[in-house]
Amino acid sequence: MSTSVSENTIKSFESIPGPKSLPVIGGLWKYFPVIGNFELNRLHVTGFRMYEEYGSVVKENLMNGEAIVNVFDPDDIGKVYKSEGKYPARRSHMALEHHRLSRPDLYNTGGLLPT
Numbered sequence: 349m350s351t352s353v354s355e356n357t358i359k360s361f362e363s364i365p366g367p368k369s370l371p372v373i374g375g376l377w378k379y380f381p382v383i384g385n386f387e388l389n390r391l392h393v394t395g396f397r398m399y400e401e402y403g404s405v406v407k408e409n410l411m412n413g414e415a416i417v418n419v420f421d422p423d424d425i426g427k428v429y430k431s432e433g434k435y436p437a438r439r440s441h442m443a444l445e446h447h448r449l450s451r452p453d454l455y456n457t458g459g460l461l462p463t
Contacts, residue, residue: 364417365402369409376410395420 367375367386378384379394386394395418398406404421419425429436445462448455 361407361415364405364407366398366407366409367402372411374409374411374414378408 367378369375370377378386379388385397388394398408398418399420404419404424406418406420408416408418410416419428441462445458448458448462
């Protein structure tokens with residue numbers, strides 16, 4: 349069995365499901381108390397909720413037209429890593445890394461996700 353992806357299985361970036369995006373604030377409203385059901389301080393729960401509601405690949409539109417694509421299926425994660433080439437560029441959670449590195453009393457690294 350071949351692991352290559354045929355053209356008829358490739359979907360557009362725009363077709364990736366995810367939370368509704370609002371003007372100016374994008375999908376950040378989902379993290380607001382009372383009106384949203386995502387929690388910044390419990391990202392593992394938020395990720396599970398996204399997985400349950402939208403599936404194994406979820407797009408979050410942020411402010412300024414930026415987007416984050418969350419990939420939850422291990423097989424899909426492997427496909428992403430294999431398609432990135434020799435020098436992948438990953439823009440991650442820079443603020444979280446900064447926070448962790450500025451608190452050496454609590455954290456000894458920037459963390460797996462940010463770094």
